[in-house]
Amino acid sequence: MSRAVGDSGTIVVLTGAGISAESGIDTFRDKCGIWERNRIEDVATPEAFAKDPVRVYEFYNARRRALGAPDIQPNAAHDTLALLEGQMPGRVLIVTQNIDDLHEQAGSQNLIHMHGELRKARCGACGDVRPQLDDLGPDAVCANCESRGAMRPHVVWFGEMPLEQDRIAVALDACALFISIGTSGSVYPAAGFVHDVRMLGRAHTVELSLEPSLGESLFEERHYGQASQIVPLFIDRLLAGETNFGPS
Ligand code: BV8
DSSP states (O other): OOOOOTTTOOEEEEEOTHHHHTTTOOOSSSTTOHHHHSOHHHHSSHHHHHHOHHHHHHHHHHHHHHHTSTTOOOOHHHHHHHHHHHHSTTSEEEEEOOOSOHHHHHTOOSEEETTEEEEEEEETTTOOEEEOOSOOOTTOBOTTTOOBSOEEEEEOOTTSOOTTHHHHHHHHHHOSEEEEESOOSOSTTGGGHHHHHHHHTOSEEEEEESSOOTTGGGOSEEEESOHHHHHHHHHHHHHTTOSTTSOO
């Protein structure tokens, strides 16, 4: 059965750390990954922040500084997704688990950072969110409510509710094509999106990653390799109408 995206079908693309690996940003669960060098309980939970805020500030300050290095640039996978959005205006949504801004740098606009953004800070007192390019610390003052010491990384920690879940649910419900790129399928609710889409039975599901994810068996189509190679290959076929799911 061809559930073609056709001229009106929408596409939801879920991305994980693997799409940014070739850009020089560490993944989490590969060898020497971020969670291999740091315990989640020490740096990525509200309890960790309450217990030792300086350690948590520094964990994200180090990653923010690394992201600012001149050699950290979007790769062909990011660029191709921005091209796809340009070719199918209003019909492509990227939901990223990543807190880097490489999708934005590549030109993607219809984008949800469900786990927050490394280059933003949020006030724990008033909720105001502002760009944060430099190191963040306990003496930071909120530009909105002037509270001192309440600013935190605008990042979703484990045990916190991911952002824009309602908007994501609406997009998953409506999509004709769900593409998962560079994620191990380890973290929920993101890892459950393919199951949600399959239960609805309307969309084709595709996994593009270096190696099979934990949710591999739920994807109807799977391609493995470096994102900078397999993502352009797949999107080129999609746009050329060589799949069942390109624009008709
Ligand atoms: C919540 C921001 C509820 C921080 C992150 C159900 C079952 C079990 C557990 C749970 C569940 N529901 C909730 C949980 C608990 C928890 C969870 O899922 N735990 C896991 C560990 C079992 N989930 C949560 O706590 C979430 N919150 O559910 O809240 C709630 C309800 C009501 C009220 C309040 C709360 C919040 C989760 C968000 C945590 N924050 N990120 C930060 O970045 O520091 S998640 C963290 O993992 C990372 O940010 C990352 O984005 C995410 C997923 O990792 P991946 O992106 O997949 O990266 P990974 O390294 O694992 O894999 C990389 C992949 O790329 C690999 O497959 C590799 O092969 C591939 N790859 C590598 N190189 C390449 C490549 N692919 C292509 N090309 C390459 N070159």
